[in-house]
Amino acid sequence: MAEPAYEVAVVIPVRNGAETLGEQLRCLAQQQDAPAFEVVVADNGSTDSSAALALAWCGGRMPVRVVDAGARPGVAFARNTGVAAARGAAVAFCDADDHVSPRWVRAMADGLAEFDAVGGPVRLDRINAGPTIAGMETLSTGNRSVFGYLPYAVGASLGVRREVYLALGGTDESFPHGHEEVDFAWRLQHAGYSLGWAPDAVVDYRQRADTRGVFRQSFNYGESSLQLWARHAPTHSLAPVSLKGSIRNVAVQTLRAHRLLDPQARLVQARALGWNLGVLAGHLRYRKFGAPPAPRLMEQPSRLTEVAR
Known part of the structure; x- marks a missing residue:
């Protein structure tokens, strides 16, 4: 039997995110005017009930699968594993502790019809207390940049054509604690691909409060x-x-x-x-006293193991 065809695969990396993952999945289940999409939850070695919570959504109206991304820690490895298992022509990334807006999938699909990759706005003021976000930009209005160089999209609201993601080797797993999405965006643009902005792909972006x-x-x-x-x-x-x-x-x-x-x-x-x-x-x-580690890009999808239910 042929696998279902999806326009978009939503990939959610998660590690011990049971407290918030259900909220994100409910936001995705309530998408408006969305093209055919699936959700791939990439479980990065959770020791809580994250995997069980996601599995409870399997078989429902919204297609959800859980893949084992616990072989190595890190959001880059989890994203790469999720993309390897994805069945959509486009991939949209969000995080387990945020809330995507009701037309987020639609906006990602529309953006990727024009660009090879797109970023969407992240909004802070709706799910964070005032003191938590004091001094921070409450709503982004375009892709960001660091070191005065090329723009990048925040990984919490990022869309990429799957074939482009695979051609670039995905996100670099040698970045264990951030900036892997900047490195990815720079490599993408160095390779001649386009990075655009999807203004309606808004994500309420949760910040740490302790x-x-x-x-x-x-x-x-x-x-x-x-x-x-x-x-x-x-x-x-x-x-x-x-x-x-x-x-x-x-x-x-x-x-x-x-x-x-x-x-x-x-x-x-x-x-x-x-x-x-x-x-x-x-x-x-x-x-x-040292140098950055060598890049560690994703393996070919055929060599990665998918775990469904």
Whole structure:
């Protein structure tokens, strides 16, 4: 029997996301004017009930499958595994802890009819408390950029033609803690593919609300930003980065560490301190005493194992 034909495969990487995954699946089940689509939940080694929760949706009106993406930790590996198992001509990525808007799948499909890849807006003010997002942009209005270089789409609202994703080897699994979507977008554009903007593909983007989690995430993002820079700067025109400047920034944020005791300022300070410490760690790890790891791109789909029910 021939497999069902889908225009879009929605890939959701998840690791211990049982508290929020059901909300995202309900948002997808309520899509309006959507083309034929399936949902592929790529379980990245969850130890909670994430897989069971997703499996409960299998056989319902919305086609949902669960694939085992637990062989290696990391969102890049989970996304690659999900795409390998996908049966849609286009792939749309979202996260297990966010909410896609009612016409998100339609907007992704329309964007990918014109571009090889598209990004959509992420909105912060509807599912996050005010103090959680203080000082942050509440709604993005276009693809972002870092180091003054090419634009990229946020991985929480990203669409790609599947054949293009496979041709590029997917997202680089050597990025364990962020910036893998930036690296992917840059490689995509270097290869001559187009990156567009899908303004109606809005995702309500959940942020961490605990001080320790914000600090840890910001540290990881800061460190991975230097991994990205060290990987691409030798061959492309990225804005320069400064080790001395990073040391100075850490000193400034350390002097402001008392703000962590202020309930109104602690998350902003945790984010700033974590980021600057992470950037400094990245300088030391990827520039001063080492180099970025070699790229680790996805295996061919035929070599990956899909686990359904």
